[in-house]
Amino acid sequence: MSESGTNPETDPSVMDPDDAGLLGELRVAVNAYDPVPPRLIETARAAFVWRTVDEELAHLQFDSLAGADVLVRSDTAAGVHLSFATAAASIEVDVAEDTIMGQVVPAGATGVTLLLGSGRRVDTGCDELGQFSFPGRPSGPVRLVAHQPQGDVVTEWFTV
Amino acid sequence: MIPPRLTPVKPDLPRLVSAAQQGDAEAWNALVEQFAGLVWHVIRGFRLSNAAAEDVYQTTWLRLAEYLDRIRQPESLGGWLARTARNECLRTVKLAGREDLRDDLDLDLVDRTAAPVDKGIEAGATNEILWRAFASLSQACQQLLRLLMAEPPLPYDRVSDLLGISIGSIGPTRARCLAKLRTSRGVYLLGGDL
Numbered sequence: 001m002s003e004s005g006t007n008p009e010t011d012p013s014v015m016d017p018d019d020a021g022l023l024g025e026l027r028v029a030v031n032a033y034d035p036v037p038p039r040l041i042e043t044a045r046a047a048f049v050w051r052t053v054d055e056e057l058a059h060l061q062f063d064s065l066a067g068a069d070v071l072v073r074s075d076t077a078a079g080v081h082l083s084f085a086t087a088a089a090s091i092e093v094d095v096a097e098d099t100i101m102g103q104v105v106p107a108g109a110t111g112v113t114l115l116l117g118s119g120r121r122v123d124t125g126c127d128e129l130g131q132f133s134f135p136g137r138p139s140g141p142v143r144l145v146a147h148q149p150q151g152d153v154v155t156e157w158f159t160v
Numbered sequence: 161m162i163p164p165r166l167t168p169v170k171p172d173l174p175r176l177v178s179a180a181q182q183g184d185a186e187a188w189n190a191l192v193e194q195f196a197g198l199v200w201h202v203i204r205g206f207r208l209s210n211a212a213a214e215d216v217y218q219t220t221w222l223r224l225a226e227y228l229d230r231i232r233q234p235e236s237l238g239g240w241l242a243r244t245a246r247n248e249c250l251r252t253v254k255l256a257g258r259e260d261l262r263d264d265l266d267l268d269l270v271d272r273t274a275a276p277v278d279k280g281i282e283a284g285a286t287n288e289i290l291w292r293a294f295a296s297l298s299q300a301c302q303q304l305l306r307l308l309m310a311e312p313p314l315p316y317d318r319v320s321d322l323l324g325i326s327i328g329s330i331g332p333t334r335a336r337c338l339a340k341l342r343t344s345r346g347v348y349l350l351g352g353d354l
Contacts, residue, residue: 012334019335022338025290026309028287032287035200044199045188047225051229065254139211156223156226159255
C-alpha cells in the first residue's frame, strides 16, 4: 500500500492506483466464485407479479425485531410482534412458535388471507372483534390481506 | 428482413422505473439485472444461512415491487435496495438469534458445479486465491469491500449510511482491508500488480 500523494482521510474517491487495481481484481474473483444464484434472479423477476395495484398498502409501524443493535440478542422467545397501518385501518400481528395471530382494526373485516412468496394462499375468517389466526409458521416472506367492506388492505411483506 | 434491434448498453434508470411502474415486465427484468449483484453483495456481507439469505433476497425484491409506484427519485433506487436488504438482514440475524441460523458463512450457496468465469488457468488460480483470502477477512472488511465493488457503484454517502461509518473513514478502512488482503498467504505470492 503506497500512501504518497493521496488523501483518503477526507475523500474516498481518492484511491491509491494499486488499491484500485486490487479491488478490480477482487471484484472479478468474487463475482466468479460467489455469483448471484440464477434461481434467485428468477425469484427477483417473479416478484413483479406481486406489484401492489388495487389494494391499499398497510405500512409497517412497529416491529419487535426492528433496530440496528444486532449485538443485543433478542431473547423474546415469546415471539415477534408487528403492526401495520393505513390511514383508516391497522393490522396487528403476533407470531408465536407455531401460529400467526392478529387483529384487524376497526372490526368488520370478513376475513384475512395469508399470501406466501411462493404463490400459495391460505384464507381464514375474522371474529366480531376482527381477530384471526393461522396455524403454523411459514418460512419465507409472507403478507396479509384483510378483506374489509371498504376494500382490501394488504400489508408489506415480512418474514417470521 | 427485420433489422436487429439495438439495445442501449445502459438504459437510463428513470425510463426503466417509469416503464416498470406502467407494468412493463421487461423494464422490471432490466432493473433486476442491473441491481441483482448489489443486493447480493449486501446480503452476503452478513453471515446468514442459505435459506435466510434467499428469503432476504426475495423479500427485498418483493418490497420493491410493492413500493415501485411510490418511487419519485429513480436515481436513488440502488441505495434504497441496499438499505432494504441490509435492514432485512439485521432483522433476520435477530430473528435467528434463538434458532442458531447464524452459522458460518455458508459457501454451499455457491454453485460449485459451475466453473468460474474462465479466463485461462492462471486467471482462475488468481481468482481462487483472492476469493479465499477475501473470505478470511473480517466481516466488517467484507461488508465494506462488497459495497465498494458493487456495479453500478453505490455513492459513498450511501456506503457510509449503510455501514454506520463516516465518509471520511471509508478511504482509510478500505486501504486497511485491502492491505490485509494483499498480505494474505497466496495473494502475497501472486506479486506482480496485485
